[in-house]
Amino acid sequence: MKQRVYARYxxxxxxxxxxxxxxxxxxxxxxxxxRVPGETxxxxxxxxxxxxxxxxxxxxxxxxxxxxxxPKAHSGPITRRTAEVTLxxxxxxxxxxLPNLLATxxxxxxxxxxxxxxxxxxxxxxxxxxxxxxxxQFGVAGTRRLTGVYGxxxxxxxxxxSVGMTPKQTAAQAKMLAxxxxxxxxxxxxxxxxxxxxxxxxxxxxxxxxxxxAQKTGKMPMYAxxxxxxxxxxxxxxxxxxxxGGTCVMVSLNSIGLPALTALRRxxxxxxxxxxxxxxxFSRSHATGMSFIAYQKFWRLAGIDHVHVxxxxxxxxxxxxxxxxxxxxxxxxxxxxxxxxCEVMPVFSSGQSVGQVPETFRALGDGSSGSVDLIYxxxxxxxxxxxxxxxxxxxxxxxxxxxxxxxxLQQYAVEHAxxxxxxxxxxx
Numbered sequence: 001m002k003q004r005v006y007a008r009y010x011x012x013x014x015x016x017x018x019x020x021x022x023x024x025x026x027x028x029x030x031x032x033x034x035r036v037p038g039e040t041x042x043x044x045x046x047x048x049x050x051x052x053x054x055x056x057x058x059x060x061x062x063x064x065x066x067x068x069x070x071p072k073a074h075s076g077p078i079t080r081r082t083a084e085v086t087l088x089x090x091x092x093x094x095x096x097x098l099p100n101l102l103a104t105x106x107x108x109x110x111x112x113x114x115x116x117x118x119x120x121x122x123x124x125x126x127x128x129x130x131x132x133x134x135x136x137q138f139g140v141a142g143t144r145r146l147t148g149v150y151g152x153x154x155x156x157x158x159x160x161x162s163v164g165m166t167p168k169q170t171a172a173q174a175k176m177l178a179x180x181x182x183x184x185x186x187x188x189x190x191x192x193x194x195x196x197x198x199x200x201x202x203x204x205x206x207x208x209x210x211x212x213x214a215q216k217t218g219k220m221p222m223y224a225x226x227x228x229x230x231x232x233x234x235x236x237x238x239x240x241x242x243x244x245g246g247t248c249v250m251v252s253l254n255s256i257g258l259p260a261l262t263a264l265r266r267x268x269x270x271x272x273x274x275x276x277x278x279x280x281x282f283s284r285s286h287a288t289g290m291s292f293i294a295y296q297k298f299w300r301l302a303g304i305d306h307v308h309v310x311x312x313x314x315x316x317x318x319x320x321x322x323x324x325x326x327x328x329x330x331x332x333x334x335x336x337x338x339x340x341x342c343e344v345m346p347v348f349s350s351g352q353s354v355g356q357v358p359e360t361f362r363a364l365g366d367g368s369s370g371s372v373d374l375i376y377x378x379x380x381x382x383x384x385x386x387x388x389x390x391x392x393x394x395x396x397x398x399x400x401x402x403x404x405x406x407x408x409l410q411q412y413a414v415e416h417a418x419x420x421x422x423x424x425x426x427x428x
Contacts, residue, residue: 002090002091002092003090003091003126003127003128004088004089004090004091004126005088005089005090005091005093005094005101005104005105005123005124005125005126006052006086006087006088006123006124007086007087007088007105007120007122007123007124007294008084008085008086008120008121008122008123009024009084009085009086009087009109009118009119009120009121010057010082010083010084010085010117010118010119010121011024011082011083011084011085011115011117011118011119012060012063012064012065012080012081012082012115012116012117012118012287013068013080013081013114013115013116013117014063014068014069014070014071014074014078014079014080014081014114014116015070015071015114016071017054017056017081017083017085018051018054019071019114020083020085020114020115021051021054021085021087022051023112023114024049024051024085024087024109024112024118025048025049025050025051025087026048026049027107027108027109027112028049028087028089028104028105028107028108028109029047029048029049029089029093029104030043030044030047030048030049031044031048046090047090047092047093049087049088049089049093050087050088050089051085051086051087052086052087052088053084053085053086054083054084054085054086055083055084055085056081056082056083057082057083057084058081058082059079059080059081059082060080060081060082060116061080062080063080063116063117064116064117064285064286064287065115065116065117065285065287065288067113068113068114068115068116069113069114071114080116082117084121089104091126091128096126096128096129096131096132096133097132098129098133098258098259098262098298098301098302099258099259101123101125101129101298102258102298105120105123105294106120106290106294110288110289116287117286117287117288118287118288119286119287119288119289119290119291120289120290120291120294121290121291121293121294122291122293122294123294123297125297125301125334125335127335129301130301130334130335130341130342133262133301133302133303134265134266134303135300135301135303135341135342136272136300136303136304136305136342136343136344137265137268137271137272137303137305138271138305139305139342139343139344139345140331140343140344140345140373142271142305143222143271143305143306143345143375146222146247146248146271147183147184147221147222148183148219149183151372152372152397152400152401152404153372153373153374153375153376153400154183154184154222154345154374154375154376155181155182155183155184155376155378155393155396155397156182156183156184156185156186156347156349156375156376156377156378157177157182157184157185157186157377157378157379157382157383158185158186158187158188158349158377158379159173159174159177159185159186159187159188159191160173160188160379160383161188162188162189162190162191163188163190163191163194163196163197164196165197166196166197167197167198167201167202167205167206168205170191170197170202170205170206171202171205171206171208171209172209174206174209174210174223175209175210175212175213176389177221177382177389178209178210178213178214178217178219178221179213179217179390180382180388180389180390180392180393181219181390181393181394181397182221182382182393183221183222184221184222184223184224184248184375184377185221185222185223185224186223186224186225186226186248186250186273186377187202187224187225187226187250188226189226189228189250189252189275189277191226192226192227192228192229193229193233199225199226199227199237199240200240202225203225203237203240203241203244203246204240204244206223206225207223207241207244207245207246208244210223211245220245220247222247222248222271223246223247223248224248224249224250224271224273224306225237225241225246225248225249225250226249226250226251226252226275227241227249227250227251228250228251228252228255228256229256231256231260231263231264234249234251234256234260234264235263235264235267237249238264238267238268238269238270241270242269242270246270247270247271248270248271248272248273248305249264249268249270249271249272249273250272250273250274250275251264251272251273251274251275252275252277252278253274253275253276253299253304253307254276254277254278254279254281255277255278258298258299258302261274261299261302261303261304262302262303264303265302265303265304266303268303271305271306272303272304272305272306273304273305273306273347274299274304274305274306274307274308274344275307275308276295276307276308277308279292279295279308280316280317282295283318284317292309292322292325292326292329293325293326293329296326296329296330296344297334300330300334300342300343300344301334301342304344305344305345306344306345306346306347306375307330307344307345307346307347308346308347308349309323309326309327309330309346309347309348310322310323310326310348310349310350311323311348311349311350311351311352311356311360312324312348312352312356312359312360312363313351313355313356314350314351314352315350315351316350320359320363323348324360324363324364326346327346327348327364327374328364330343330344330345330346331343331344331346331364331371331373345373345374345375346364346373346374346375347374347375347377348360348374348375348376348377349377349378351380352376352377352378352381353378353380353381353396353422353426354381354395354396354398354399354409354419354422354423354426355409355423355426355427357376357396357399357400357402357403357409358399358402358403358408358409360374360376360403361400361403361404362403370403370404372400372404376396376400378392378396380426381396381422381426382396384425384426385418385421385422385425386421386424386425387417387418387421391417391418391421391422392418392422394418394419395416395418395419395421395422396422398412398413398416398418398419399412399419399422402419409423410423
């Protein structure tokens with residue numbers, strides 16, 4: 001049986017749903033606005049995208065996006081319907097190529113006039129992609145091995161302020177956080193190689209400071225150094241981190257693109273921390289873009305080991321249910337056995353503190369038990385703790401201990417002063 005690529009969409013249109021779906025399939029395979037010479041029945045039979053399913057979901061009173069049209073022969077009141085549409089393509093149309101897959105399932109569709117709304121919801125891929133792309137090198141298990149953290153989340157922090165610190169100042173903050181007991185720390189995505197904090201000065205300084213702490217404590221935190229840049233720069237920066245004894249690099253996914261990440265992954269000996277900054281371009285509107293469920297599959301195959309998913313009660317516009325669905329998807333195999341795999345570590349961040357821990361634990365689990373397979377990255381939740389950063393880290397570990405034991409934070413705080421102070425400080 002031929003291998004196929006499936007994509008599921010939400011659409012809003014004034015066209016009959018069957019006609020709208022056919023327009024989508026034609027635009028992204030053999031068709032154009034008029035049949036052309038060479039577009040034989042045999043060619044269409046072999047290469048045309050097909051409509052697998054249409055499920056109508058409702059009506060809307062007004063178009064969600066401007067610029068849409070109605071059928072030329074239409075007269076009378078305009079009825080706009082919404083639906084979920086699933087299309088499929090033969091794999092031979094694009095081959096197991098992530099850039100060309102993206103062009104196929106998320107190409108010109110968003111601009112088509114018949115649609116006043118269109119969003120990519122999910123993609124389902126054949127095993128040929130897993131045979132072509134390496135996927136994550138470390139993922140959840142490898143990240144635990146590199147950090148030495150088992151049975152609880154990896155507690156992380158972001159070096160702040162985002163820009164403005166010198167290499168010496170950055171290293172001093174990293175040392176302070178390491179002494180406080182963090183498992184993971186990272187550059188902010190805005191700090192890559194600015195003239196006031198050159199990469200080749202900052203990274204050796206930070207890793208030297210972390211080694212000093214490790215000599216005393218026996219623990220070396222994972223440091224995700226931001227190597228975002230041109231492909232040759234990223235490979236060179238990766239090698240500098242490796243030479244300095246680091247275990248992780250970070251890239252801004254939307255800035256570098258899929259081919260660059262694939263090149264980095266094939267070169268990499270370190271974990272790759274994927275930052276999704278710019279994600280709002282795809283997600284902010286309900287009526288266009290793509291869901292994180294679809295988005296993260298491209299990057300997982302290309303080779304990230306961690307990816308940001310926002311956090312509960314975050315400072316951005318994403319709702320909690322979306323955050324949890326995104327995180328759970330990262331931990332869900334992309335393929336059926338025997339090809340299952342590509343699970344990556346979700347990274348919770350954005351205004352996280354002890355307060356969100358119980359909900360995060362319960363929601364990320366399978367219903368019968370919670371989950372601790374995540375990086376829980378905090379800024380103010382550590383640095384702004386009234387008893388200092390070390391107490392901030394301890395309070396987070398205590399919050400996760402309470403959640404895993406099924407004990408309320410308030411009850412656990414009675415005998416844990418750091419947690420009690422954190423609850424008082426971050427209650428709002």
